[in-house]
Amino acid sequence: MIFEYAPAPESRSVVDLKPSYGLFVNGSFVDPADGGSFTSVNPATEEVLAEVAEAGPQDVERAVEAARTAYQKVWGPMPGRDRAKYLYRIARIIQERSRELAVLESLDNGKPIKESRDVDLPLVAAHFFYYAGWADKLPHAGFGADPQPLGVAAQVIPWNFPLLMLAWKIAPALAAGNTVVLKPAETTPLTALLFAEICQQADLPAGVVNIVTGAGETGRALVEHPGVDKVAFTGSTEVGKAIARSVAGTRKKLTLELGGKAANIVFDDAPIDQAVEGIVNGIFFNQGHVCCAGSRLLVQESVAEQVLASLKRRMAQLRVGDPLDKNTDVGAINSAAQLARIRELSDVGAAEGAQRWSPPCELPERGFWFAPTIFTGVTQAHRIAREEIFGPVLSVLTFRTPAEAVEKANNTPYGLSAGIWTDKGSRILWLADRLRAGVVWANTFNKFDPTSPFGGYKESGYGREGGRHGLEAYLNV
Amino acid sequence: MTATTTSARSDLAELGRSETALRTFLHGLPGVDQIGADQRAAQLGTRSIKTTAKAQAIDLAIRMVDLTTLEGADTPGKVRALAAKALRPDPADPSCPHVGAVCVYPAMVPYVAEVLRGSPVHLASVATAFPSGQAPLEIKLADTRAAVAAGADEIDMVINRGAFLAGRYQEVYDEIVATKEACGAAHLKVILETGELVTYDNVRRASWLAMLAGGDFIKTSTGKVPVAATLPVTLVMLEAVRDFRAATGRQVGVKPAGGIKTTKDAIKYLVMVNETVGADWLDPDWFRFGASSLLNDLLMQRTKLTTGTYSGPDYFTLD
Numbered sequence: 001m002i003f004e005y006a007p008a009p010e011s012r013s014v015v016d017l018k019p020s021y022g023l024f025v026n027g028s029f030v031d032p033a034d035g036g037s038f039t040s041v042n043p044a045t046e047e048v049l050a051e052v053a054e055a056g057p058q059d060v061e062r063a064v065e066a067a068r069t070a071y072q073k074v075w076g077p078m079p080g081r082d083r084a085k086y087l088y089r090i091a092r093i094i095q096e097r098s099r100e101l102a103v104l105e106s107l108d109n110g111k112p113i114k115e116s117r118d119v120d121l122p123l124v125a126a127h128f129f130y131y132a133g134w135a136d137k138l139p140h141a142g143f144g145a146d147p148q149p150l151g152v153a154a155q156v157i158p159w160n161f162p163l164l165m166l167a168w169k170i171a172p173a174l175a176a177g178n179t180v181v182l183k184p185a186e187t188t189p190l191t192a193l194l195f196a197e198i199c200q201q202a203d204l205p206a207g208v209v210n211i212v213t214g215a216g217e218t219g220r221a222l223v224e225h226p227g228v229d230k231v232a233f234t235g236s237t238e239v240g241k242a243i244a245r246s247v248a249g250t251r252k253k254l255t256l257e258l259g260g261k262a263a264n265i266v267f268d269d270a271p272i273d274q275a276v277e278g279i280v281n282g283i284f285f286n287q288g289h290v291c292c293a294g295s296r297l298l299v300q301e302s303v304a305e306q307v308l309a310s311l312k313r314r315m316a317q318l319r320v321g322d323p324l325d326k327n328t329d330v331g332a333i334n335s336a337a338q339l340a341r342i343r344e345l346s347d348v349g350a351a352e353g354a355q356r357w358s359p360p361c362e363l364p365e366r367g368f369w370f371a372p373t374i375f376t377g378v379t380q381a382h383r384i385a386r387e388e389i390f391g392p393v394l395s396v397l398t399f400r401t402p403a404e405a406v407e408k409a410n411n412t413p414y415g416l417s418a419g420i421w422t423d424k425g426s427r428i429l430w431l432a433d434r435l436r437a438g439v440v441w442a443n444t445f446n447k448f449d450p451t452s453p454f455g456g457y458k459e460s461g462y463g464r465e466g467g468r469h470g471l472e473a474y475l476n477v
Numbered sequence: 478m479t480a481t482t483t484s485a486r487s488d489l490a491e492l493g494r495s496e497t498a499l500r501t502f503l504h505g506l507p508g509v510d511q512i513g514a515d516q517r518a519a520q521l522g523t524r525s526i527k528t529t530a531k532a533q534a535i536d537l538a539i540r541m542v543d544l545t546t547l548e549g550a551d552t553p554g555k556v557r558a559l560a561a562k563a564l565r566p567d568p569a570d571p572s573c574p575h576v577g578a579v580c581v582y583p584a585m586v587p588y589v590a591e592v593l594r595g596s597p598v599h600l601a602s603v604a605t606a607f608p609s610g611q612a613p614l615e616i617k618l619a620d621t622r623a624a625v626a627a628g629a630d631e632i633d634m635v636i637n638r639g640a641f642l643a644g645r646y647q648e649v650y651d652e653i654v655a656t657k658e659a660c661g662a663a664h665l666k667v668i669l670e671t672g673e674l675v676t677y678d679n680v681r682r683a684s685w686l687a688m689l690a691g692g693d694f695i696k697t698s699t700g701k702v703p704v705a706a707t708l709p710v711t712l713v714m715l716e717a718v719r720d721f722r723a724a725t726g727r728q729v730g731v732k733p734a735g736g737i738k739t740t741k742d743a744i745k746y747l748v749m750v751n752e753t754v755g756a757d758w759l760d761p762d763w764f765r766f767g768a769s770s771l772l773n774d775l776l777m778q779r780t781k782l783t784t785g786t787y788s789g790p791d792y793f794t795l796d
Contacts, residue, residue, distance in 0.1 A: 326523075
């Protein structure tokens, strides 16, 4: 019998979208000085969701000033236990409003509701809860008897996990006693603006959190502003390098979390069915818009055929479509520009001689869509094995020995994450020692937890977010 | 099927002739990562099955029920009533399908056979010193033959878990082969009692062992030990039947039994079948639920979908 799942859409009515949004500066929503604006669209339908203010240099100035005042007068002097109360309050409100936030995240970003509901939002709340716990225990974090905050943090975040990246940035900054000016990505600003409403609801003192929306120029104005003490950026390696150059020679402290081209390494003794799940989760989770995505599958040649057959069978089960349908596994590509890049690199892959395969799948007519794709017969010399595609495209390579696996896995300018699949504990430890990657997952992939530090080697950036280590980026140590 | 399948089939048939070959083969199967299997099962459990899909799933689940009573207190009257319910689960609604089979102890088979004769509902009997299987082989085989002679067309045997856990795979294999022979034309379901095998690696090995020995179905549990069917165990067994068919061309059915009480549970299993082995197994010939109280919940949900209101439990028969 053919078992067809009927549509199971999550209701949009929980989200109360305004036609336009201002900037969140000094505790209230204000119009930008020069009145500029842009729109945010639903990538699944290309429908305009809202008009959003574009912050210019004057607006950035106001926001940094508000953050400075709040830092000096309120947040900096406030005892840690009182800062904790605000953070706990924010965490609880996020939990209470999680359905609303999840639906809005899926609308603005294109990710499936099951991911925003079951992964993003629980992690967002967990991050605030976790760092709330640190706020009054900083003397015990291992950074001296009385570690001091830095001051005003300028934070620029990407569009792939809009609210989660906001949480990774804001929660530790606030716990350590800093104030922030955050710029969300121009294609996904809406949940950050809803978060601003949550700050109001939590009675967070004015100026502690400021949200300035805009594109690259806004971000540049923010990170180059002389009044900021700390710059934190998550995004592409190209922009990260530009930021590192602009910050060089200043007193600003910098952390960067950039691109990746992670190897997911499958040995012949791996639990094959679970490894295949891990491969799928590694590259098709969040449409592959994940900096630590397992975009290179390194599979031992002796089991390559078997693993690929299982992988293809599993990929045929992926449900691509309406992000708000509760049964959707793969949603929409976030923007036309990103779709164009994924298409371009995929065409290069095919032109360079790799074999391209996608399961039969019907894509919606409107919106930005790309079918889950794998390339086999890929070598280290192919561009699709070297460049970050940031989409649902997997490059499959083979290896013969553990040493060759390490060599190939490390043969990349990036070093954010890696995965190992084997039944042998000793091999996991041997490999983890040799992989130059900030995170190594063993028999799992894309697992995140607020207590665990995350960050890169080489061109994947520097500094760590999450855990006790994540506090260091926001303390004067 | 291809030539490689045919040769693979004959290679696999050779395995049962030597303890060493069996052990090497079973221990060479890919391992199961417990955390990963649990997560996959939980993920599939979040599928949202509504409206038409739910109606379709409920009717299919009813057709897959092995309506079961396995109590010391079973009487001819009790099992006759159960058989009548199997034929017409919802007397108020003639469009409601009949169940897959009735499952009873061998001594009760003749009474059920009277009721089911000429109907499409199968008659399953547990056998082989169910549920422990701790009896001499001759007695287990006599048990099986008696059930078949009395009219059972499906036999639910238990494997020798003692022998399996002691690593005597040949002994387990031979018992299944002998029971299959004693079944004659009756279908053989092999109960692994996964609650006693505990690890998923054991479940995968026992599944292959049962299939290699000729079982037509592999079944999770007797319902007589604390841990009965679970979603991850069923996932591992579904993967085994999928891989077995790919290797040999022979399709084997799967029957989770025990602890499946609600429509919601049953639908989770059907989603798992759909996304693990596909449409070929979405049929009462290839997937069954060993259950008793599940049926009434399915009927209640079915009535809710057709009428829009919940009826109280008094509107559904209690047999």
